[in-house]
Structures are given as C-alpha cells and as structure tokens.
Amino acid sequence: MVRDEERLERFLVDESGLGRFPAECAVLAESRAEVELVLRLAQEHRVPVTPRGAGTGMTGGCLPAKGGIVLSTERMTKIVEIDTDDLVAVVEPGVVLGDFAAAVEAAGLFYPPDPASLASCTLGGNVAENAGGPRAFKYGVTREYVLGLESVRMGGEVLRCGRRTQKGVVGYDVTAALVGSEGTFAVATELTLKLLPKPPAVQTLLAVFADPIAAGQAVTRAIHLGARPRALELLDRATIDHLRGRTPYRLPDGAGAVLLCELDGDPEGLDHALMRCAQACEAAGAIDVLIAQSEQQRRDLWETRRRANPTLKELHRHKIAEDVVVPRGAMPEMLRRIDAIAAAADVPIATYGHAGDGNLHINVLVDEEQIPERAYGAIDALMRATLELRGSLAGEHGVGLMKMKYVPWEQAPPLLRIQRELKRVFDPDDLLNPGKIFPS
Numbered sequence: 001m002v003r004d005e006e007r008l009e010r011f012l013v014d015e016s017g018l019g020r021f022p023a024e025c026a027v028l029a030e031s032r033a034e035v036e037l038v039l040r041l042a043q044e045h046r047v048p049v050t051p052r053g054a055g056t057g058m059t060g061g062c063l064p065a066k067g068g069i070v071l072s073t074e075r076m077t078k079i080v081e082i083d084t085d086d087l088v089a090v091v092e093p094g095v096v097l098g099d100f101a102a103a104v105e106a107a108g109l110f111y112p113p114d115p116a117s118l119a120s121c122t123l124g125g126n127v128a129e130n131a132g133g134p135r136a137f138k139y140g141v142t143r144e145y146v147l148g149l150e151s152v153r154m155g156g157e158v159l160r161c162g163r164r165t166q167k168g169v170v171g172y173d174v175t176a177a178l179v180g181s182e183g184t185f186a187v188a189t190e191l192t193l194k195l196l197p198k199p200p201a202v203q204t205l206l207a208v209f210a211d212p213i214a215a216g217q218a219v220t221r222a223i224h225l226g227a228r229p230r231a232l233e234l235l236d237r238a239t240i241d242h243l244r245g246r247t248p249y250r251l252p253d254g255a256g257a258v259l260l261c262e263l264d265g266d267p268e269g270l271d272h273a274l275m276r277c278a279q280a281c282e283a284a285g286a287i288d289v290l291i292a293q294s295e296q297q298r299r300d301l302w303e304t305r306r307r308a309n310p311t312l313k314e315l316h317r318h319k320i321a322e323d324v325v326v327p328r329g330a331m332p333e334m335l336r337r338i339d340a341i342a343a344a345a346d347v348p349i350a351t352y353g354h355a356g357d358g359n360l361h362i363n364v365l366v367d368e369e370q371i372p373e374r375a376y377g378a379i380d381a382l383m384r385a386t387l388e389l390r391g392s393l394a395g396e397h398g399v400g401l402m403k404m405k406y407v408p409w410e411q412a413p414p415l416l417r418i419q420r421e422l423k424r425v426f427d428p429d430d431l432l433n434p435g436k437i438f439p440s
C-alpha cells in the first residue's frame, strides 16, 4: 500500500490533463485475492475505490474523483498462457500491451488492437476503455478480442463470464457489458483474449495532399476500389506544421494533409492492393505518394504519426483532446466544420486520427494559463457538429470525467436510466469508480 505523499503522487494523475485528484492511498494488488480483500473491506467501510492500470487514459477514467483508494493492477503482469492451437491467450490485467503483442508475435500469432500508447498502457485499461487504435479499421476494437473475463465486484464477489471458445451464446453477453465499462462495474483480474494468425506481409504507404478534404476523399475512393487497409491514419495541416523538423520522415513544405495507409495479407495480393490505394490517393489529388521500401522506413513513417500527440503536448500549455467519430462519408464535412469552428472561436485546432473509422482526435490548443471561455465554446460547437453529422462524442477514449457533460447530448433519458440501473446491479452503493460517465 502506498500512503507516502511523494510516492502516491503518480497515482493521482493521468494523461487527460485534468490535474491531480487526492486519494487516501494506492493499493498495488499482486493477485486476485488481494483485489478481493480490498473490495470487501472497502464495501464494509463504504470507501470509494478507483481501479487503475498505467494511467495513460485521456479522459480521467482512473482519477479518484471521490477520493478513497486507488486500486492499481499494474503489478499483475503474468502472461498465463498463449495457446497456439486454440488461438487464445490468458493474461493478468497489468500486462503492458506492447509486451503482450511481442510475446504473441514470438509465438507466430497476432493480437490486433494497437492504441498508440502500446508501449505503456495495460491490457486491463484497454479492456475497461474498449481501446481502439489504427488497426481498428480492418480488425475492430478490443471488444472483438475479449472472449472471457474474471472480475471482482465491490464486496469481493468473483464473477467469471464469457468463454474460451470462438463462439458461445449462453445467457446475456455480460462480458461485452464489462468491456468499455471504464472500471465502474468490476475490477478485471484475468482476461481471456482471442488471437489471430500473423499476417505474412505488411506494406505501408504515405500520401501527401494539399488539404485534408482531399485526403478524406482518397479514403472513400480507396474503399470503393475494394482496398481493405489495416490502418488509414490522417494528419491535418496544423498537426503537420507542429511536427515539421521533429520527425524521422521529413514532412514536405506545403503539405496540407498526410494519409498513412498500411495493408497486410499474402505478399502476392498485397502489391495489387497497395497499387489500388496509391491510385486512389493520386486520383484524389495527392502531391506525393511514398511506399516504404524497408522495415526501417516503415517504422519511421509510423514514428512520424506517433509523434503527433506528444509534440502538440510539448508545444502548448494546454491540449484539450477530443475524440469524436463521424460516419466515414461525413468526414470531409467534419474537417470543414473543424476549420470553421477554429476560425470563429479564434483558437488553434490540430486534428489527426483514424480516418478509416471517421475517428478524429481534435486538439484545441491553448497557451494562456487559464483556458479561455472561447476554447470551451469551440468544444461545445465541435460536439454539436459531430451529432449533427450523426456521429458519436467518444470514439475510443471513453467518457471518464472529461466528456460527462456531453453524454446527455447524445443519449436520451430512457437509455441513460437503464445504464444507471445496470450500474446499480453491479455496484448498488456506487463505490466503484464513482462520479464517472454520467453526470449526477
């Protein structure tokens, strides 16, 4: 248990930028039995508990909003098994995604979910947030890979749900309800995950456009031509301008948008699919199309994309990160509206994200010490535009504390009521990660 103020500090913040939330202590559980004990005692003494993985969450999900105990599963790092016949892995929740993906690859298999935080985020946090990432376009998000869960409810009751088999329809899909519940239903202690055969080959292409609208059109064209990339990532002009001179790939002057496209599959079909993507980019007006010629060049292109988030953070006092998702066809219109909102509110906005899914990470950038009202106004306008275009307010980062205000904008009272009732089924006294997702 950590009570010492200095050591406790890192458990009171995350990557949301929401600041520090005080708590009594952090417990670093090493086993399911310790999680059971904490949740039993906390229930008896009516103490709030906030589950935590690596703290890379972008919406404040692991912040102890009501104080009490931070229950970290970061020390539960066992990969229990990787079964190459059943294509199943069983892991503890504190395993870091990057370590797991490497172990799976070493066994000749593939685990597709790949949030850009993969070097540090935990599988428990991925499951709680239903994390996505670039490869979601072809392979879907974390939920598609969670076959079964062992979790502990407030009070210490152990709940095992789901299965080890590829199929199974007994009872309600409680596993699916737990995935994405942001640590408000139960604390995951063991995950049974689906694996895939490793794709034999991967090819990566980067296309440069004069503006993001043309890049958005290239995405639509590539899909119409039957291409099925595993990732289609977009950087807009403001993001490129911030990145210039700071990335391994030299972003050309005058670039208004960059599209990073990656395909996988059999080498014979792959060249053909890559050409189709290149043609779609050229037809949409690409200024330049570069096909990675080596593994190093491929890594450099991805590093260029991954630098977007940390660079914007380094260069501005505040980076308010939104994570909206719109139907793919509405993406060019959403990009137009983002520009108009930035101009009207007079705040810089940089956008990047998973273009194949219509999932845009829109960053409102502020250099003043206090975030001005016009920045909040811009965020409200972004949310309104998203809903007008029949999108959703959170694509993959969850709601946490940060997006709570907007949940009733998207969901009607009957749906909100049924979700509150569901929360009471798992946690009647509202002690597990209280004060999250739904405004009180």
Ligand SMILES: Cc1cc2nc3c(=O)[nH]c(=O)nc-3n(C[C@H](O)[C@H](O)[C@H](O)COP(=O)(O)OP(=O)(O)OC[C@H]3O[C@@H](n4cnc5c(N)ncnc54)[C@H](O)[C@@H]3O)c2cc1C
Binding pocket: 014, 015, 050, 051, 052, 053, 054, 055, 056, 057, 058, 060, 061, 062, 073, 093, 114, 115, 116, 117, 120, 121, 122, 123, 124, 125, 126, 127, 128, 129, 130, 131, 132, 133, 134, 182, 183, 184, 186, 187, 188, 189, 309, 310, 396, 397, 433
């Ligand atoms: C640079 C960067 C890039 C990112 N890129 C992506 C991306 O591409 N796609 C994406 O989806 N996200 C991305 N994220 C967001 C973040 O990494 C993910 O949400 C990740 O899944 C959080 O994992 P974590 O271990 O850090 O969880 P934490 O931040 O510690 O917690 C997140 C939530 O999970 C809950 N939780 C944690 N462990 C458990 C458990 N054992 N049982 C129950 N609940 C638990 C917490 O209560 C909290 O609600 C990014 C973040 C950063 C900083």
